[in-house]
Amino acid sequence: MKYMLMFMRSDESFLGDPQLEAQYAAIGRWFGELGQAGKYLQGDELQPAHNATTVRWDSDSAVVTDGPFMEAKEHIAGYAVVDAADLDEAIAIASRWPAHGHAVEIRPVIDHDQH
Amino acid sequence: MSTEGAIAAVFREEASRICSSLVRQLGDFDLAEDLVQDALVTALERWPRDGIPAKPGAWLLQTARNRGIDMMRRDARYREKLHILAREPEPARREPDERLRLIFTCCHPALGREAQVALTLRAVLGMTTAEIAHAFLVPEATMAQRIVRAKRKIVEAKIPYRVPDAQALSARLHQVLTLLYLLYNEAYLSSGATHVTDRDLAADALWLCKLLTRLMPAQPEVLSLLALMRLHEARREGRFDGSGRIVLLRDQDRALWNRPRIRDAAALIERARRMGRPGPFWLQASIAACHAEAATFDDTDWPQVLALYGALAQLVPTPVVRLNRAIALKHVAGPAAALEEVEQLSESLHRYHLFHATRAELLREFGRLDEAAAADARALELTDNQAERELLRQRLAEDSR
Numbered sequence: 152m153k154y155m156l157m158f159m160r161s162d163e164s165f166l167g168d169p170q171l172e173a174q175y176a177a178i179g180r181w182f183g184e185l186g187q188a189g190k191y192l193q194g195d196e197l198q199p200a201h202n203a204t205t206v207r208w209d210s211d212s213a214v215v216t217d218g219p220f221m222e223a224k225e226h227i228a229g230y231a232v233v234d235a236a237d238l239d240e241a242i243a244i245a246s247r248w249p250a251h252g253h254a255v256e257i258r259p260v261i262d263h264d265q266h
Numbered sequence: 267m268s269t270e271g272a273i274a275a276v277f278r279e280e281a282s283r284i285c286s287s288l289v290r291q292l293g294d295f296d297l298a299e300d301l302v303q304d305a306l307v308t309a310l311e312r313w314p315r316d317g318i319p320a321k322p323g324a325w326l327l328q329t330a331r332n333r334g335i336d337m338m339r340r341d342a343r344y345r346e347k348l349h350i351l352a353r354e355p356e357p358a359r360r361e362p363d364e365r366l367r368l369i370f371t372c373c374h375p376a377l378g379r380e381a382q383v384a385l386t387l388r389a390v391l392g393m394t395t396a397e398i399a400h401a402f403l404v405p406e407a408t409m410a411q412r413i414v415r416a417k418r419k420i421v422e423a424k425i426p427y428r429v430p431d432a433q434a435l436s437a438r439l440h441q442v443l444t445l446l447y448l449l450y451n452e453a454y455l456s457s458g459a460t461h462v463t464d465r466d467l468a469a470d471a472l473w474l475c476k477l478l479t480r481l482m483p484a485q486p487e488v489l490s491l492l493a494l495m496r497l498h499e500a501r502r503e504g505r506f507d508g509s510g511r512i513v514l515l516r517d518q519d520r521a522l523w524n525r526p527r528i529r530d531a532a533a534l535i536e537r538a539r540r541m542g543r544p545g546p547f548w549l550q551a552s553i554a555a556c557h558a559e560a561a562t563f564d565d566t567d568w569p570q571v572l573a574l575y576g577a578l579a580q581l582v583p584t585p586v587v588r589l590n591r592a593i594a595l596k597h598v599a600g601p602a603a604a605l606e607e608v609e610q611l612s613e614s615l616h617r618y619h620l621f622h623a624t625r626a627e628l629l630r631e632f633g634r635l636d637e638a639a640a641a642d643a644r645a646l647e648l649t650d651n652q653a654e655r656e657l658l659r660q661r662l663a664e665d666s667r
Contacts, residue, residue: 238374238376239425239426239428242376243434
């Protein structure tokens with residue numbers, strides 16, 4: 152079963168963190184271990200939300216606005232799609248994520264091949 | 267025992283067995299749980315009229331299977347499962363971990379607390395949705411919706427049907443025990459008030475904890491929670507007066523306490539102590555034992571209570587534990603030290619009625635009666651529990667005299 156782990160953070164607090172270098176090294180190891188176990192499918196780190204652009208539709212015309220979809224303090228900083236046997240394994244993988252200033256939202260991915 | 271009581275006892279004994287056995291056979295938690303629920307509802311219609319069958323467990327299992335076979339014939343999605351149920355009935359296996367799996371799945375932390383409680387009551391304790399809704403004072407449709415959503419998440423997010431592995435077990439077990447204790451307390455506290463439930467949820471929680479001690483005999487925290495609940499049970503008679511008002515620990519008639527049961531609980535605590543490092547429930551049970559074993563309120567071993575709360579605050583550093591520690595501190599170091607500690611908790615506990623009630627008691631020690639009355643009034647605003655409200659109103663009336 153595929154799960155997407157979304158790493159949520161407040162951009163200011165993360166980018167201002169003096170431990171940033173060490174964090175990146177630990178995050179690199181997390182991805183490495185996941186890859187070695189054959190459980191890593193894909194993932195990316197995202198630029199901060201202040202570089203976000205949102206497209207919505209007003210009737211049928213696309214309207215482009217500056218900023219993220221949700222005006223929230225926390226944003227998605229990155230994501231990883233992992234292959235886990237069940238939610239408990241996905242939780243165990245997420246629990247090993249080294250950046251404890253984040254929250255990790257786990258979302259099961261719909262597998263369209265199964266339907 | 268009334269017919270209703272006897273039926274509830276049968277359901278409690280059989281529901282989790284049948285449910286876990288059907289989940290194993292069908293590999294479908296959602297479906298199995300629905301079939302059991304249907305069988306319980308059918309039994310509730312028939313048993314009061316026809317009497318409880320000689321083998322109620324077999325009756326329930328057969329009814330659930332028949333219902334399943336009916337459903338599967340009608341619904342193509344289930345057709346491949348039909349042959350499983352159409353086979354000769356397998357006797358419900360008595361393997362302990364089948365029921366454990368059921369309990370851990372119902373109490374999975376990915377489900378909301380309310381959903382965990384509802385699922386546990388339904389699948390493990392054999393309550394009907396209507397009874398659960400009634401006990402928690404919500405419309406039946408709301409409760410049904412809550413259960414449907416939780417079960418959908420179990421299937422769609424693939425919450426596993428299994429006992430957690432060794433690494434996660436202790437944290438997950440603690441969550442199960444916490445849920446049981448919440449359930450117990452909810453029921454225990456309301457027992458002095460008007461009876462809002464037909465079923466004694468405290469007895470259900472106690473029963474389930476007892477079951478857990480059989481299923482996980484090597485877990486000291488399970489034994490400790492059982493001891494803790496039994497200590498409350500042993501003192502039940504003293505907690506409310508004839509008109510259902512709460513009697514404070516200080517004023518309880520200790521002759522009403524059940525001494526042999528207190529000794530039994532103390533023996534459980536001792537057994538748990540020899541099994542491993544003291545956990546949060548062991549510490550809470552030991553604190554309750556300090557109170558239960560004291561011949562009078564003044565004989566309470568307060569330094570020991572304080573030390574136990576100190577250890578508990580290390581393991582579970584929550585403001586509520588610090589509040590309780592402050593109460594013990596009052597008896598060891600005096601009200602000034604306790605009040606100082608309590609005042610530090612005002613930010614985190616300002617919505618917790620017992621914070622204000624405790625503060626009121628301490629303020630009264632210093633003759634600060636206006637502030638005490640204001641604090642009690644705030645506590646009154648924050649609790650819905652009838653017995654606690656009555657106690658607070660009484661105190662407020664005394665203050666204004």
